[in-house]
Amino acid sequence: MAILIALEMVLSRFSIGSNALQVGFSFVAMGLIGYYFGPYKAAIAMAIADIMKMVILPSSGGFFWGFTVSAIVSGIIYGVMLYNKKVTVVRVLITTILMVVIVNTLMNTLWIHMISNVPYLVLLMPRLLKEAISLVYQTGILYLVLKWISNSRFNRIN
Structure with a gap:
């Protein structure tokens, strides 16, 4: 689990694209943590990763508890949807929809609104396309x- 937490921390700091549309890859590590460890351990792992990121790899924004809540909810969603479940396109699509709508669009926009005092709808509109x-x-x-992992000898960590 520690390797996947470290991977999530590193991947969260790298993205490609412009300010308007940045493509990140930390969702891969979060999905793997949920797939391997389930909702409870994934929620704890995501909280640990979020707090450790602020200590080890601080960003200009500093620490805000709301993003830790988002990380915990992310771990729960990935764990509930992927742990001990067959990997299908539909399951991964539903998981991603839940993540994008609940965490990325609704929750994270709320946290940004709380930090910046910019009206929620003003923040929400450009985020919808992204x-x-x-x-x-x-x-x-x-x-x-996940399909590659599920078909490999690494499909379960014992």
Whole structure:
């Protein structure tokens, strides 16, 4: 689990694209943690990763508890949807929809609103297109990674 937490921390700091549309890959590590360890351990792992990121790899924004709540909810969603479940496109799509809508669009926009005092709807509108695009690539990449893992000798960690 520690390796996957470290992977999530590193991947969260790298993204490609412009300020308007940045493509990140930390969702792969989060999905793997949920797939291997289930909702409870994944929620704890995501909280640990979020707090450790602020200590080891601080960002200019500093620590805000709301993003830790988002991380915990992410671990729960990935764990409930992927742990001990057959990897299918539909399951990964539903998982990604839940993540994009609940965590990325609704919760994280609320946290940004609370930090910046910019009206919620003003923040939400540009994020909708970004999250719609991320839904497509996250579903595809996560499905390919999980399908490969499920068909390999690494399908379970003992």
